[in-house]
Amino acid sequence: MTTSSYAILALLDLRPWTGYELTHQAQRSLRYAWPKSERLLYSEPKKLVTLGYATTHQEATGNRSSNVYEITDSGRRALTEWTGSRTRPPRFEIEALLRLLFADHGSIDDLRRTLDELEADIGEQHDAIAELMASYLDDGHPFPQRTHLSVLFATFQIEMFTSIERWIDFARTEIDQWPATEDLGMTERTAALIGLLADGESAVSISPTTPS
Amino acid sequence: MTTSSYAILALLDLRPWTGYELTHQAQRSLRYAWPKSERLLYSEPKKLVTLGYATTHQEATGNRSSNVYEITDSGRRALTEWTGSRTRPPRFEIEALLRLLFADHGSIDDLRRTLDELEADIGEQHDAIAELMASYLDDGHPFPQRTHLSVLFATFQIEMFTSIERWIDFARTEIDQWPATEDLGMTERTAALIGLLADGESAVSISPTTPS
DNA sequence: AACATATACTGCACTATGCAGTAAAGTCAA
DNA sequence: TTGACTTTACTGCATAGTGCAGTATATGTT
Known part of the structure; x- marks a missing residue:
């Protein structure tokens, strides 16, 4: 099983x-x-x-x-x-991120296109959930007594999708500062981001660029 | 290929x-x-x-x-x-959410345990990324000229993990209000959540309970 | 000297995907 | 009313991917 x-x-x-x-x-x-x-x-x-x-x-x-x-x-x-039984760990397969990791093989526009494609895919799923919720308001749930479970589940999806959409915007403003995809390495900006991440903090909400 | x-x-x-x-x-x-x-x-x-x-x-x-x-x-x-080529859509496998969807088969404590297990798994991955970032500060990146890519990638992970952790807390306060896992259905609270979600908005940051 | 841990894989059974193929029933429009 | 299209209702097959057990050498540790 x-x-x-x-x-x-x-x-x-x-x-x-x-x-x-x-x-x-x-x-x-x-x-x-x-x-x-x-x-x-x-x-x-x-x-x-x-x-x-x-x-x-x-x-x-x-x-x-x-x-x-x-x-x-x-x-x-x-x-x-x-x-x-023990719940299996979650598993996230995100080809867009794999492409990001190796983005130095292509151009900045290739990377931008990857972000656009990710945004389109997430947007589709985001819309589908929103429509499903709208249908619960209009027609009700197919198993009415289970509505609370579907809805708590949906809060996860929406939270997930909005936070990915926020990240995509963040990533776009970041790469807008890049002169190329390769050989940038440890810039001041990157060092600043690492500082946050090493504490386990989210970097997405911080100001676009620290004045240098 | x-x-x-x-x-x-x-x-x-x-x-x-x-x-x-x-x-x-x-x-x-x-x-x-x-x-x-x-x-x-x-x-x-x-x-x-x-x-x-x-x-x-x-x-x-x-x-x-x-x-x-x-x-x-x-x-x-x-x-x-x-x-x-076209980037494949992302794919999220989260057994914990599957268990949430069918939580009415078990007790509230079963559901709480599932959330604990999810939190533990996410926490492990969250810590691993934070440690990796700390190691970049101390020892540098194994491919120094690619640091900016790894770090932008890491901002995604951390954003993801913190938002899941936020959702877990939210879900816990929600189920604390439940008298049981089954037959709750469309409560006032659930209807309020659906209203937000149908607009594609995140519900995680809203106040724990609307006074009834 | 004994033991654990890291290196360095392969075989095999089973799980899962993608695509093509088959075929009948319903639906809408010229 | 006939033709085209969609929905219902699956199955077979090649390939992708997992999990576990097994094999064997090298290196560090007590």
Whole structure:
């Protein structure tokens, strides 16, 4: 049982779903905490069935059928055991930052483009969450009694996205001061930033440039 | 060629490394932007050799040998092509948030423990970056002319970690108001939070509880 | 001399992704 | 009403990536 299996099992604990519903629900609602491919999401409930944590049966819509999955008591017990296990550390995959680290291979404009692309991707996710929250106000939550959990979860996303957007602006004003991407090294400005960071403090909110 | 291959290729562009050095360097310095397993990191340079992007030769230390990898001109060209490609969207895997979403399966104390574990993991990474920055002040950067890049990268990490730590405190004060994890639903407080989030605004800095 | 730790990897089973392919049902417009 | 497009509803396959165990030498420490 992987974390992905427990994620699907937790969805099954809410109600029975077809494989199709399950994958799409998981992509809509779990994407920001646990992003997994459609392909995997289709495979997981099958595995749960072989483990006895779920049952499956076919349901027909005209000439076509879909697989409906339902959690078993054994599955509910497995979920409870998961609750007791150690939470895995978070994992952040950010190609934009990898490109930043090696930005001296390209031009300042290449780096600016990378920041633009990161901003666009984050903006998309930011908008999606904001719209989801607006839909909760208008139409309510699909599982009304779980609204408080979705909303506390959403405060994390929004906090995350706004702080990344703040950083992107900060990074842009920083690189605007750079004559090139390479061989800058330990400038006065960089030394000043290190001073803050070494104390674990955020540098994003400080004044753009210290007068030299 | 995957992003991981380009990450290794970018390291090889700095200087030749042994497979061992490469994996350990990648885990130390790239971990926060591109976390990959030791196993993969050992395999990547081999792939680069078969593609003609790197060459390899054995070097001996006593009776034991290590594989030294060096970038080729073709490899440098590949790196340049990578610079022109679209940056992949970021990806955040946070099991703690998955557990939060399904917290109604367990107790409030289970949820509190999850937050504690997240705090511990983030704190570890936060400290590691702060220490790295302190070492730059004391001993300098291993590639001095690239200090500005590492430091701008570090401003992102610290910003991220401090904002997550702020959110954890916020989440703790929120759940302190909950009588249980389940069936709370759309409370006054939750509705107030949604109002903010639907506008894309951060809720973390607002006052703990609106008087009711 | 014994032991731990760092160096320096490889094999293997399993997890996960991306893409292509298949096919039926619904929906809207010329 | 027919054709085009989207949504529903998946599966197969090659490749990417992880985790763990295993192997073996070198170096420093008690």
